[in-house]
Every structure is written in C-alpha cells, then in structure tokens.
Amino acid sequence: MKLAFSTKDVKTASFIEMCDTAAYYGFDGIEIYDIDSPQFSGQDSPLVIRNPADARRKLLNRKLEFCALKPPFHIGGGEDCTAAFAEYADAADRLR
Numbered sequence: 001m002k003l004a005f006s007t008k009d010v011k012t013a014s015f016i017e018m019c020d021t022a023a024y025y026g027f028d029g030i031e032i033y034d035i036d037s038p039q040f041s042g043q044d045s046p047l048v049i050r051n052p053a054d055a056r057r058k059l060l061n062r063k064l065e066f067c068a069l070k071p072p073f074h075i076g077g078g079e080d081c082t083a084a085f086a087e088y089a090d091a092a093d094r095l096r
Helices: 015-024 052-061 082-094
Strands: 004-006 029-033 065-070
Touching: 004 015, 004 065, 015 029, 015 052, 052 065, 065 082
Parallel strands: 004 029, 029 065
Antiparallel strands: none
C-alpha cells in the first residue's frame, strides 16, 4: 500500500515545502486539496502553467507522485459545477 500526503489544512508557504515534508515522513504521493489555495499560486507550484515540468521534476527527485486532486466542494448535488470540473480536469492534464 502506498500512502499519500494530503495538502488539506496544511499552512506552509509553498508547494515545495509540502513536498519536502511529505518526503521526509516517507509518503509516496501528494493529494492536492483545493487548487485555488495560496500554496498553489507560487512560482514553485505544479499548477502554474509557466513551468509544470520543473515542478514535476522536483516531485520526482523526492520520489513523490501526484495521486489526486480534491476540490473543496462537492461536484454535483444539483449545482452546475461544469466550470469547476473543467478547471480541475485542466489541472490534472498539466500534472501528467
């Protein structure tokens, strides 16, 4: 079984700090919770279109991989979540 580090409720300054913490404690992957949170807007974020390959390489150097994108809301349930779903699908495509 592989363990994933969830970024939910983690209050660090950057995505790379989260990766360092996950690697230090022996996690195998990262579950990204809420792609709109401040951790994912910095230069080191894999979700910033400028340089996703560099961010992915930083993960691979720590022997980590992406395992999930988790929105902070329920998709469905009678609401039109088409735009939000498309945003998460685009982010997942960039993380491949």
